[in-house]
Amino acid sequence: MGIILATSRSFSDGDMDLLARAAHAGHQIVRGPAHHDLDELAPLLATADAWIAGTGPVTAAHLDAAPRLRIVARYGVGTEAVDLGAAAERGIIVTNTPGANADAVADHAVGLMLAALRLIPDGDRRVRRGDWSVRRGRELGAATVGIVGFGRIGQGVARRLSGFGPRILAADPFVPAEQFPALGVDRVELDELFHSADLITLHAPGGQRLVDTHRLDGIRRGAIIVNTARPDLVHEAAVARALADSRLACYAADTLDGDTAASASPLLAPELAERVIITPHLGAQTTQAVDNMGSLSLDDVIAVLADAAPAHPVSP
Structure with a gap:
């Protein structure tokens, strides 16, 4: 069983039951804070095999705290908050959800x-x-x-x-x-x-x-x-x-x-x-966009944890 850390506030908050989809694939979703405070996240990162990350920072220090991590799936399009170079150095795949919102x-x-x-x-x-x-x-x-x-x-x-x-x-x-x-x-x-x-x-x-x-x-x-x-x-x-x-x-x-x-x-x-x-980040907050972003990010996580290629990799 893989542990999937999800730090997006709206992950699986639409019409799709993504928690059940993850469980069906043999994985468990664990929630973490959206602001990505390292002190709070460190215990969760220590056991995470995958990370569905929101808009907060994903730094080299975060990745160092996650020795089992195989993929960071950005819940959205932008990856400027992710240290892509640090992820590549550690062999961690980064994906995003282009077009979802x-x-x-x-x-x-x-x-x-x-x-x-x-x-x-x-x-x-x-x-x-x-x-x-x-x-x-x-x-x-x-x-x-x-x-x-x-x-x-x-x-x-x-x-x-x-x-x-x-x-x-x-x-x-x-x-x-x-x-x-x-x-x-x-x-x-x-x-x-x-x-x-x-x-x-x-x-x-x-x-x-x-x-x-x-x-x-x-x-x-x-x-x-x-x-x-x-x-x-x-x-x-x-x-x-x-x-x-x-x-x-x-x-x-x-x-x-x-x-x-x-x-x-x-x-x-x-x-x-x-x-x-x-407005308080309402742009992507529709039921359809939440389902799209959650589904695409989870599909890539499930693929990587099954040793398959993700559909939406991001190059460093």
């Missing part, structure tokens, strides 16, 4: 666009205070939307936007040029996108800074930025300054730097509440 995140990105353009959260707050005065919003179809990162999620956003009718720009140096016009999208360089778009939505991998003081100085006044990707793509203090002087009309995001420890983020300042929309 792409539709869910694309839906959420478009939802945040509409919430920002039509001032929906602010309207709800004002009505609850007894204020029924009208604030005028903007239509999505009248905007130029810039998609930063044109992988599965970015392309899913473009397909959803097509029904609204905006002009769509996208920047991604790694996607073949023919994929852009096929979805009714104009391919542009990143700086041109920031200069030209009324609404910018981020779908790029972490580990880079895309929104900083320089880029914010060049955006259209009154632009909106949506971030359902990674917090480190954005310099939060610079965004807060751009909101305060009305260069940005709104920042809508599914993540903040530090996340649950981000109470000191400048974007949560009370004076910016009308211009900032933050």
Whole structure:
């Protein structure tokens, strides 16, 4: 019997009974904390043969605490929190779940666009205070939307936007040029996108800074930025300054730097509440996405523990 450590909050929390699937394959699921605190995880890692890991860090120290570990299955797409080099040195396979939550995140990105353009959260707050005065919003179809990162999620956003009718720009140096016009999208360089778009939505991998003081100085006044990707793509203090002087009309995001420890983020300042929309990592939280991510990660774990090749390996 293999011991599978699961540290994603939502693993097996959808319609599929993944605990039963693991048991049927002869393995036991053991739960661990999602924040991946090493002191708390060390006793669990000591006996783990596999690790279905959430968004917390997976460091060399974590791997050293897991002498039996054969696979780290990232519950999601991004692997920047995993020390891939350390895993490779120890012969530990790393996998992820590409495309499993792409539709869910694309839906959420478009939802945040509409919430920002039509001032929906602010309207709800004002009505609850007894204020029924009208604030005028903007239509999505009248905007130029810039998609930063044109992988599965970015392309899913473009397909959803097509029904609204905006002009769509996208920047991604790694996607073949023919994929852009096929979805009714104009391919542009990143700086041109920031200069030209009324609404910018981020779908790029972490580990880079895309929104900083320089880029914010060049955006259209009154632009909106949506971030359902990674917090480190954005310099939060610079965004807060751009909101305060009305260069940005709104920042809508599914993540903040530090996340649950981000109470000191400048974007949560009370004076910016009308211009900032933050959701608590809801992008991938649909029943369908949870089932997809859980099923793909568990299937790869079961394969590796049976000495078979996983379907979704990640190269160092």
